[in-house]
Amino acid sequence: MKRIFLIGYMGAGKTTVGKVLSRQLGLSFIDLDHYIEGRYHKTVGQLFAERGEEAFRDVERRMLREVAMFEDVLVSTGGGAPCFFDNMEFMNEAGQTVYLKVSVDELAKRLELCKTTRPVLKGRSGDELRAFIAESLEKREPFYSKASIVFNAEEMMTDQDVQNISQALATLFSTFN
Template sequence: MDRPIFLVGFMGSGKTTWGKKLASALEVPFIDMDHLIVEKIGMSIPEYFKAHGEDAFRELEQAVMKEQEGRAGIISTGGGTPCFFDNMDWLLDHGTVLYLNHSAKSLWKRLSQSDVNKRPALKGFTGEQLLAFIEEKLQERAPYYNRAHIHVDQINTSLAELLNIVKDYHQTHEKKD
């Protein structure tokens, strides 16, 4: 695998968890863009959001994304990464984009069980407000996420099935090149 696989999807969709599993199974590196950003700025993403705002964060996120050019492996992006600037075009041109798809309700269940304070976009949302926010954001982001090369129903797909999907895609894609 000489081109990276970029994982995209809403926050809480399992990009980090599945990215690590996929990388291990394929014996390639796993790279988490959020961790790279935190290392680069020396503070948490919520702290950076508070100090500099979302626009500055999105510019930083794009710069870190473009620093991944030429790297092989599984790269987990932030939930909003493909939705800003020309990021989705860049991802599609520089690797295979895999969308970990979830329903709003499944994301709501997963995010309700996590610490929403670690996620700047969710701060202050609970219960039905959180579900409504997720539904709205998913609808806004669908045109970006849906452009991915591969779409996977993350809830109903096993690691073995995911590996087969990725391998089949790459075999088909390599034949076209």
């Protein structure tokens, strides 16, 4: 039985890479944000606006435990998920965690283009956006770095990169199973 959690900052590519990697590994794919949106019939933006971040984190915590009941699955989490409650320890016990690591400059570049769907970044741009990313990434890094595998995701993932992650995961699974 395989269960993988992709973690990392907003814009690291968890949703994008997760889809490809799950196919490569023959696993079902779940994006935790999309799962929450389906269960609550609301977007993440609406949940933040209507209930606030604290309530969203509680929903996220519960939905993470729900998807972790599934077997042979790859779960792409939201960027904040590993950094609240004991979620990171929980994921490490439930499966293998893979941190997609990307620099502040690259994240700022990517997120400038797709920040509207991310309530945490609302109203920030340019230097302010970059400074916000730098500060929050520093706080989150200690959680992310508890992952079983840290992968440099600075550049657009090539097929070879996906192969490399798959290979590293296969080695880990053979160690643990």
